[in-house]
Amino acid sequence: MAVQGDEQSILRDPALFYWILFPITVVMILTGILRHYATVLMNTPPKSSSTLAESRERHALLRGVNLRNHACAVLDREAFEARKNYLVSGFRSGSFLKDPDNRGQPPANPMTDPKGMEAMMGMLKGNMMMMIPQTLIMSWINAFFSGFVILKLPFPLTIRFKSMLQSGVMTRDLDVQWVSSLSWYFLNLMGLQSVFGFILGSDNAANQMAQQVGMANPAAMMNPMQPGQDPDKLFLAEAENLEVMEHFSILNGIEERVLQNFLTAVN
Amino acid sequence: MALVEAREVNGSDLISALHLSQQAPAILGHNPANASVTSSTSSADTAEEYGRIEQLFLACLRTGDDKSAHACLDRLSHRFGLANERVMGLRGLYEEATAKDNSALEKCLEEYEKVLSENPVNVPIMKRRVALLRSLNRSPDAIAALIQLLDAVPTDAEAWCELADLYQAQGLGAQAIFSLEEALLIAPNAWNIHARLGELLYVCTSSAESDAPRLAGKSVQHFCRSIELCDDYLRGYYGLVLASSHMLEKEYAHEKFPEAVTASKSILAQLKRLGLQKMGDIVRSRSVDDQHWASSRSELIAAKELLNRFEKSRS
Numbered sequence: 001m002a003v004q005g006d007e008q009s010i011l012r013d014p015a016l017f018y019w020i021l022f023p024i025t026v027v028m029i030l031t032g033i034l035r036h037y038a039t040v041l042m043n044t045p046p047k048s049s050s051t052l053a054e055s056r057e058r059h060a061l062l063r064g065v066n067l068r069n070h071a072c073a074v075l076d077r078e079a080f081e082a083r084k085n086y087l088v089s090g091f092r093s094g095s096f097l098k099d100p101d102n103r104g105q106p107p108a109n110p111m112t113d114p115k116g117m118e119a120m121m122g123m124l125k126g127n128m129m130m131m132i133p134q135t136l137i138m139s140w141i142n143a144f145f146s147g148f149v150i151l152k153l154p155f156p157l158t159i160r161f162k163s164m165l166q167s168g169v170m171t172r173d174l175d176v177q178w179v180s181s182l183s184w185y186f187l188n189l190m191g192l193q194s195v196f197g198f199i200l201g202s203d204n205a206a207n208q209m210a211q212q213v214g215m216a217n218p219a220a221m222m223n224p225m226q227p228g229q230d231p232d233k234l235f236l237a238e239a240e241n242l243e244v245m246e247h248f249s250i251l252n253g254i255e256e257r258v259l260q261n262f263l264t265a266v267n
Numbered sequence: 268m269a270l271v272e273a274r275e276v277n278g279s280d281l282i283s284a285l286h287l288s289q290q291a292p293a294i295l296g297h298n299p300a301n302a303s304v305t306s307s308t309s310s311a312d313t314a315e316e317y318g319r320i321e322q323l324f325l326a327c328l329r330t331g332d333d334k335s336a337h338a339c340l341d342r343l344s345h346r347f348g349l350a351n352e353r354v355m356g357l358r359g360l361y362e363e364a365t366a367k368d369n370s371a372l373e374k375c376l377e378e379y380e381k382v383l384s385e386n387p388v389n390v391p392i393m394k395r396r397v398a399l400l401r402s403l404n405r406s407p408d409a410i411a412a413l414i415q416l417l418d419a420v421p422t423d424a425e426a427w428c429e430l431a432d433l434y435q436a437q438g439l440g441a442q443a444i445f446s447l448e449e450a451l452l453i454a455p456n457a458w459n460i461h462a463r464l465g466e467l468l469y470v471c472t473s474s475a476e477s478d479a480p481r482l483a484g485k486s487v488q489h490f491c492r493s494i495e496l497c498d499d500y501l502r503g504y505y506g507l508v509l510a511s512s513h514m515l516e517k518e519y520a521h522e523k524f525p526e527a528v529t530a531s532k533s534i535l536a537q538l539k540r541l542g543l544q545k546m547g548d549i550v551r552s553r554s555v556d557d558q559h560w561a562s563s564r565s566e567l568i569a570a571k572e573l574l575n576r577f578e579k580s581r582s
Contacts, residue, residue, distance in 0.1 A: 052419040055388050059422045066422065070455035073492075076485065079448055251488040255534050258491045262541055 008175045010149065020181055021150045024141065028188040031133045032196050042125050053098050057231055060096035063087065064238040072248055080247045091239035094232060103232055138185065142168075145181040153177045287326035291335035294323060295342075317343060324357060328364045336361060355382065356391025363399060375399060388419060394426065401433065409433055424453040428460065431467070440471035458496035462503045465489035469510045479517070486510045487538065501549050501566055505573060508542035511535045512577075543577060546570050 064087050071080050094100045146168050157165070157176045166174060168182035179187070324339035340361055344354050359375060366372050379396040382389055393416045400409035413430045417423065427450035434443035447464045454460065468486035472479040487510045493503035515535055550570050553563075 050386070050388065052387050052415070055419040056421070059420055063421045066452050070452045073455040074448055074451040079445075251485075251492060254488050254491045254495070255538055258495055259534065259537050259541060261495070262545070263537075 008178075010152075010178070012149070012152075016148060016150050020145050020148055021184060024145070024181065024184055025188060027137065028185070028192055029195060029199075031137060032192055033199065035129055035133055036196070036200055039126070039129050042129070043122075051098075056096055057098045060087075060090070061231070061234055061238055064091065064242055068241060068245055071245075073250055075247075076249055076251065077247050080249075084242050084245070088239045088242050091235040091242075094235070096235060097232060134189070138182075141182055141185050148181040149174070149178045150181050150184060151179040153179060281329065284326040284329045287323060288330040288332050288335065291323055291327055291332060291339075294319070295335060295338050317346065321357065324361075328361065333361075333365055336364075352389050352391050355389065356395050359392060359395040359399075363395070363402075369403070372399060372403060376403070390416070390420060390423075394429075397426075397429065406433055406437055410437070421449075422453055424450045424457075424460075427453070428463075431463075435467060435470075438474075440467070440474060443467055444471065456496055458493040458500055458503065461489045461493035461496065462500065462506055465493065465503075465506045465510065469506065469513065472513070480514075483510060483514045483517070487514065487535070491538070499545070499549050501546065501553075501563070501570055504542045504546045504549070505566075505570055508539055508546065508573065508577075511539040511542065515539065543574065547574060550574065 067080075067083055067087060071083075075083070090096050094103045097103060149166075149169060153165075155177070159176060161176050164186070165176060165179045165183045167180060167186070169178075169180040320339050320342055324336050324343070327333070327336035327339065340354075340357060343357060344351075347354050349355070349358075359379065362375050362378075363372060366375060376396065376399055379392050379399065382392050383396070393412070397409050397413045397416065400406075400412060410430065410433050413426060413433065417426050417430065420426070427446045431443040431446035431450065434440075434446060444464065444467055447460060447467060451457065451460050451464065465486045465488075468482045468489065472483045472486070475482060487507065490503050490507040490510055494500055494507065497503065515532065518532075550567060553567055
């Protein structure tokens with residue numbers, strides 16, 4: 001154990017800075033930029049629905065939610081009851097479903113459904129974009145630079161940081177201020193987000209996609225359902241939510257309220 | 268005749284649209300189409316920038332500046348490709364606007380049908396088709412097409428409003444009311460739709476005799492709501508005064524209909540007084556600041572006329 005207060009001094013070759021610290025940082029930044037552009041290139045925009053029935057299935061749920069949330073501000077009792085009955089019976093009978101005949105059957109295996117396959121490929125691609133460069137760089141660092149102590153932090157730290165800052169260096173007595181090359185890689189991995197933000201614009205890896213969506217029709221793009229979810233189950237749950245709903249309207253007695261508010265404001 | 272009417276209805280926007288489209292050369296000039304290729308990652312390539320160009324396109328079309336409109340359209344299709352649904356919709360709009368006669372419009376319609384047969388859920392094109400059917404005076408077809416659209420996308424407030432308008436033009440009051448209520452369910456705080464629904468209900472009272480008291484009461488309620496949501500909303504006060512005085516005249520107040528939800532006579536009278544007072548205030552303050560309110564001058568004139576009418580009937 002190092003004696004507290006006694007500065008450890010290690011003589012470092014300045015070449016360590018030029019040939020390890022600096023290259024790791026540059027490589028990390030370049031990989032980040034490359035990954036950004038690769039993500040943009042490989043990203044497929046979310047598929048909008050291809051048939052009318054599919055679009056209806058997507059939006060029907062939203063309609064129920066809208067009715068539940070906003071009925072109190074708009075509808076009187078009769079109109080509300082009529083809509084509620086329509087939506088509940090529609091949800092129950094499955095008439096909003098894409099293909100009502102397939103109702104009740106277990107959801108198709110996403111591997112056989114081409115659309116589910118596509119969604120999963122999208123997720124896989126995104127994960128690959130993260131995984132492959134990281135594995136490559138980490139094995140590169142492990143192969144060439146493992147065991148180097150390359151940096152001394154200018155401030156003291158507690159012993160807990162040892163595992164974070166000195167991975168790959170198996171010494172018990174080295175002061176925590178010293179940073180190993182592998183740990184420098186991890187620090188870069190976590191801490192370069194703001195640098196990327198500076199280089200690539202505010203929300204990197206997403207800003208170009210946001211534009212594409214902005215130009216497309218937002219209503220048609222929206223898909224409240226995750227792939228693999230059974231819309232029928234969601235519909236039945238929504239029907240139950242609607243059934244237990246009690247109607248009230250803020251339009252009842254609005255005349256008195258307006259009078260009260262505005263007469264006090266006028267006088 | 269229809270054109271003149273359209274001018275008057277949209278008169279409010281026409282002035283601002285003219286101002287906008289006069290700036291077209293300046294906006295389009297500083298970043299010409301070929302420059303956008305090289306600067307595709309620069310700050311100009313944002314969603315807001317293209318939203319602005321789209322609005323400029325619409326303003327240019329309205330004011331007859333077809334050349335600038337075409338330049339806008341070129342930039343949009345250059346960036347997003349000709350197959351983009353929204354760009355397709357805008358292109359259709361341009362074709363319709365520059366069509367010389369009815370046969371050209373028919374050709375646009377055929378084009379839309381072809382696009383829709385390839386991709387049945389191309390919402391912008393579906394909307395263009397509805398608008399085109401309407402401008403060809405084929406309202407029943409337009410309604411059918413719109414219902415088909417709404418069946419697929421029932422959460423589109425714009426389409427519900429258009430459907431309400433179509434129904435009202437056909438004299439189907441109840442259906443129009445239903446459509447506007449659906450639009451309100453999607454945007455519950457839109458005070459202009461509340462006022463519009465109030466107007467619709469007020470109009471329907473004259474045709475539906477048996478249901479008139481209930482409709483008139485609801486009309487007053489919706490006008491109240493629009494005023495509550497937006498301070499100094501002239502249209503809301505105008506409707507409130509009309510609807511409440513109508514109810515007072517016909518004695519719809521709830522001494523006669525105890526089960527109805529309408530307000531009592533004294534409250535209606537107070538509402539009418541409040542509406543008149545507020546309208547007077549608004550008209551006075553806006554007449555002073557004439558330039559600023561130039562776009563809503565027609566509303567102001569109508570409000571003045573209503574105030575005069577009530578002055579006369581009192582004296």
